[in-house]
Amino acid sequence: MPRNRLTKYSSKNDTFLQQFSVRIPPQVVATFTDAQLTELQKVFRERVNKRHAVDIRLSIPFIKKRFYLVFLLGKEKRLKQNRKAPIFTPVNNIFLIGSCLVLITFLLGALYIIEMVLGISTFPKKEIQEFVKYLMDSFSI
Structure with missing residues (x-):
């Protein structure tokens, strides 16, 4: 041509x-x-x-390098054979565990702040004390 x-x-x-x-x-x-x-x-x-319902793109500076994070959410349009990308790779596992730890820390911190500042009891103290006593008795600590 x-x-x-x-x-x-x-x-x-x-x-x-x-x-x-x-x-x-x-x-x-x-x-x-x-x-x-x-x-x-x-x-x-x-x-x-191509548009996604949620399209979040972040650039994160880390020491002298920059990393990016992309979160896309939308209707699945990929072919079936393309959907089999490995999700649980070692790096993904580390990231997911770290994200879960940060989320748990944030939630527990928020509950602690609610209890200290507002005086609202968020932790069942009596049940926690009984559980700790049970553990100590069980393991003879």
Whole structure:
């Protein structure tokens, strides 16, 4: 397919194909058929137009490097074979455990502050004391 055919195919309204052809070497662009260009256009348009119900992106500075955190929530549209990405990798496990510990610490701290500042009893003291006494008696501490 000659280069002028791509230029003819990509009209002034189709900025995607114009930008796409600039990023790829001319000898490669010349090999695309109209059907391939149409499909490429569909794929990239779907990626650009894809919206999620929740889309949170954070950049976190850490010492001299930056890390990013992305949380996306939306309707599942992936193919079945693409859904089998490993979730429980060692790094994911460490992150999940750390997140749970931070959450538990936050909740317990909030309960403690509610009890100290507002005077509202959030911990069942009598039951906790009985449980601790039971543990001490059971293990002869």
